[in-house]
Amino acid sequence: MDRNSPCPLDKEYSDHISALLSPPPPPQSVQEYYDEVIEATKCTGVRVSCSSRHGKGVYANRDFTKDELILKDQILVGAQHSSNKVDCLVCSYCYRFIGSIELQIGRRLYLQSLGLSTSKHCHDDTGSSSSINMNENSPPEEVLKSLINGNLSLPYTSQFALPPVIACPGGCEEEHYCSQFCAESDWTSYHSLLCTGSNTGESRRSALLKFIDHANGTNDIFLVAAKAISFTILRYKKLKSLQGVENEQHPTPDNSNKSDFSLLLEAWKPVSMGFKKRWWDCIALPDDVDTCDEASFRMEIQDLAFISLQLLKDAIFDIECAPLFSLEVYGNIIGMFELNNLDLVVASPVEDYFIYIDDLSQREKEEAERVTQPFLEALGDEYSVSCQGTAFFPIQSCMNHSCCPNANAFKRDEDKDGHATIIARQPISEGEEITISYIDEDLPYEERQALLADYGFSCMCPRCLKEQPK
Ligand SMILES: [Zn+2]
Ligand SMILES: [Zn+2]
Ligand SMILES: [Zn+2]
Incomplete structure (x- = not known):
């Protein structure tokens, strides 16, 4: 075979990859996509506008008063950090805390006593390190087990009732849910390709376990990436079967069918709205890496991604979705998760519980603390650790940055799940752009600009214009 003439299949394959990564569709179709998202999630107080000059922005569709909820933005793809799974038992779909206060406390202390805890989440850009936190104050194992299995209850926990724990329909021990709805939604959207339960065939199961092991040992961002891929494949299959049903009901000449690849492009659309750059090109250089080692650092990151991808391919490769x-x-x-840098945080009900105990009248408090104090001491300073992870929020990710933002990503007491909540910091009028701060806006000008450079822009907000050195 002539080496110079490219194999037609390879050519098609690389064309497909370029099509997936081509610059976002024209403003008109981006606009249409977000109109649909806003309609579907009932976030009608805002609209996403898109212009070729300014890119995307989110604008108020009506007036908002100070502290008013602007929108709740549903997670497109997200995951709890692996290291956080020991500390907090949450729904794998909506990230609500589940079980009971007793289960949360008992499970965490029990896993800590096994030496599994990484109570502080240490996550750097190249990988995550873990610190084992053996606990000498830990109550006896039998006590922890009775907390876990519900035989021992703590005072006043009925006021902090949590949804029951629903098991994964595929039988894995990794994922748990707050409701049948979340279990089914997760299964059909992401998890059915990634479940390591006994219902999964042995070869896929062992390949998945290798992939997960590698991610946990290097960087758990790979687990979120795998969910994004699984999400796209499952969406593709749904679109394809819908088209099949459509064809049976209304037979049409063959050529009016969308090709498989255009269905894949359609399935990929939600993720494609978020991506900007390749991970190894956009990742900020860690402080401990010398600038002269930058090229080799970026190469190492790329190699790491390559290994992870091979492991994922071994597990869930699908020829129709090869690109x-x-x-x-x-x-x-x-890179999309890296650049949009959207943290998933849900406050712990265990924190609320101990605050409640602390606020009781002196007599009630003393009585309750006789039971609760040993657990609080065993949990230590980290008793209030929240659920933490990474997630992509489609509308929030369109919000532009300002160092004097008019809105905040801020969870209120009633916001118990992982979805993003955007609150007005000040009155906002209809038509005004809604801005949030990507960084700590209390930092001085130079430091803000340095941090924003990692996002690939220099800030020209009103405050920066005023503060910039003349
Ligand atoms: Zn849930
Ligand atoms: Zn499962
Ligand atoms: Zn600024």
């Missing part, structure tokens, strides 16, 4: 498994696409998906 999704290219290193380019994988790098862009990870």
Whole structure:
């Protein structure tokens, strides 16, 4: 075979990859996409506008008063950090705390006593390190087990009731849910390809476990990337079967059918709205890496992604979705989480519980603390650790930055799940752009600009214009 003439299949494959990664569709179709998202999630107080000059922005569709809820933005793809799974038992779909206060406390102390805890989440850009936190104050194992299995209850916990724990329909021990709805939604949207339960065939199961092991040992961002790929494949299958049903009901000449690849493009659309750059190109250089080692650092990151992708391919490769498994696409998906930098945080009800105990009248408090104090001491300073993870929020990710923002991503007491909550910091009028701060806006000008450079822009907000050195 002539080496110079490219194999037609390879050519098609690389064209497909380029199509997946081509610059976002024209403003008109981006606009249409977000109109649909806003309609579907009932966030009608805002609209996403898109212009070729200014890119995307979110604008108020009506007036908002100070502290008013602007929108709740549903997670598109997200995951709890692996290291946080020991500390907090949450629904794998909506990230609500589940079980009971007793289960949360008992399970955490029990896992800590096994030496599994990483009570502080240490996550750097190249990988995550873990610190084992053996606990000498830990109550006896039997006590922890009775907390876990519900035989021992703590005072006043009935006021902090949590949804029951629903098991994964695929039988894995990794994922748990707050409701049948979340279990089914997760299964059909992401988890059915990634479940390591006994219902999964042995070869996929062992391949998945290798992939997960590698991610947990290097960087758990790979687990979120795998969810984004699984989400796209499952969406593709749904679109394809819908088209099949449509064809049976209304037979049409063959050529009016969408090609499989255009269905894949359609399935990929929600993720494609978020990506910007390849991970190894956009990742901020860690402080401990010398600038002269930058090239080799970026190469190492790319190699890491390559290994992870091979492991993922071994587990869930799908020939019809082959372009999704290219290193380019994988790098862009990870870069999307990196550049949009949206943390998933849900406050712990265990914190609320101990605050409640502390606020009781002196007599009631003393009585309650006779039971609760040993647990509080065993949990230590980290008793209030929240659920933490990474997530992509489609509308929030369109919000532009300002160092004097008019809105905040802020959870109120009633916001018990992982979805993003955007609150007005000040009155906002209809038509005004809604801005949030990507960084700590209390920092001085130079430091703000340095941090924002990692997001790839220099800030020209009213405050920066005023504060910039003349
Ligand atoms: Zn849930
Ligand atoms: Zn499962
Ligand atoms: Zn600024």
